[in-house]
Amino acid sequence: MKRLLISSIKEIYSWFIRLLSNSNRQNDIVEQVCYLMSFPNNDQGLIEAIQQHYPIVVLYSKSCKDEAKILEKNGVSIYCLDTINGLINAIKQLSISKVIVADNYFACLGDIMFKETQTVYQLWHATGAIKQFGLEDKAAMKRSKKDKERFKRVYNAFDYVFVASKKMGEVFKRSYGFSNEQILLTGFSRTDYLVNGTKKNKQKDKRHILYLPTYRDRIPLEKWLLDIECVSKHLNEHDLLQVKLHPHVKLTQEMIMDNVEWIVSNQSADDYIKQADVLITDYSSVAFDFTVANPDKQLIMYWPDEVIYEEITGIQKGIKQDFPQKVVYTLTELLEQLNSNQQIDNQRFNQLWNTYNDGKATSRVVGEIKKVMDGEK
Incomplete structure (x- = not known):
């Protein structure tokens, strides 16, 4: 009974996201970056580096509230994903932003109708991988057919992933079903600080x-x-x-x-x-x-x-x-x-x-974003 209830809630959530996405379908794409944040201290200066070139909006989960508030003081627009009003505004920002960067799996991404002129990047929150995740996660693979379909919709929403090595690229190919063309060997931005x-x-x-x-x-x-x-x-x-x-x-x-x-x-x-x-x-x-x-x-x-x-x-x-x-x-x-x-x-x-974690990863990540924003990609 509990599983059925949870599944029903998730279906209602997906329907709500699709409804919000459709309501923003006619809006023009804006030359801005939208950053989805669920891990505190994960960007370590990447957001500020992007802000030097383009307007940036941060959509954050409540675990990142303190970090988001600091960014707001520095001129970054922020919206909390864990409130109804914040989620409504967040879906609008995701629907109109030219570039989207996510540091994790975000369920809402699987139900947004992105346009061809939009590019979605997976930044992830880990330099490498020891445990299995995504399509290889044994716990996830025991979930219902509807759950698995929802997972894959999210994986398919991403155009590219930033990684620090060919090893991690292979992990994403297995875990998210990515192709070689979707793997960007830039290094992991957060390691620049390390x-x-x-x-x-x-x-x-x-x-x-x-x-x-x-x-x-x-x-x-x-x-x-x-x-x-x-x-x-x-x-x-x-x-x-x-x-x-x-x-x-x-x-x-x-x-x-x-x-x-x-x-x-x-x-x-x-x-x-x-x-x-x-x-x-x-x-x-x-x-x-x-x-x-x-x-x-x-x-x-x-x-x-x-x-x-x-x-x-x-x-x-x-x-x-x-x-x-x-x-x-x-x-x-x-x-x-x-x-x-x-x-x-x-x-x-x-x-x-850590092949590409040489202290210059942030500049390479920003360089990839600039290619899209400037129409070179």
Whole structure:
């Protein structure tokens, strides 16, 4: 009964979007860029770079409210996608903008009747991919026929995708059904900050160990979360463990330890990534961010729930062979790798996945947008 109700609500939403899109069908296309934002700190200056050349409108989800408000103060028009009035205005902007840039899957895109003179880009929110998504997401493929049709309508709305490597291009070809012509090898804009930005001063006598796990929807916390208390006991006096969990992860009790720092969930991880000596993660794309920011620092992939995760979501084939070090599955293996004196070299990994993340990605992304806006493409 619940699934039927949810499906009915989604059908009503699709009908509403088509109605709004049709009502704007006669409006002329405007020489502006429309940016769909669902991930805070994902553009890292791209919006401002676009604004230097063209008017830009930002359509944001409530998780990006603070960032959107800052952009508004800088002259950017903003609309919240999570309110009825905001959604109505958002569909109008999407219907009239010459260029649309999206940082994620947005359901509304599948029901808007875009004109041939409009171009829709997928910017995405991750440098590379460890877990499967789109057409390869095992959970999504178990959904109803109507759901799958709706997913594909959204995938088909995109004309191009910006990627940082041929590897990621291949992922999008499998995940969204894109062709070679739709893959733009520009680099991932957000990594410019990781490559070029000044690193903050850190405690020189401390080794900064950063733990950034991804979120699991249907896997019990105890099956995958690192035993913070145990790791804390095994660290030496020169180690500092910094932990940033997903906002949806709630611990049963607060753990206060002298050598553990808890990072606020809504705070950007980028500065912590840049100053970290070690990153511990699992299926999160922060692995790619870390190695491009720190070519000679240690990346530890901790997969205690690999079998369950592979079954529920799916993992990119062959990705384990790409990592600089072997994946670890137990706390003992993790501590051994953490305290090993192995020489770290992320060069091969970066060549495969961060090929075009050279600190100039934003200018190439803006260059592609300019081709469309200036009628060269």
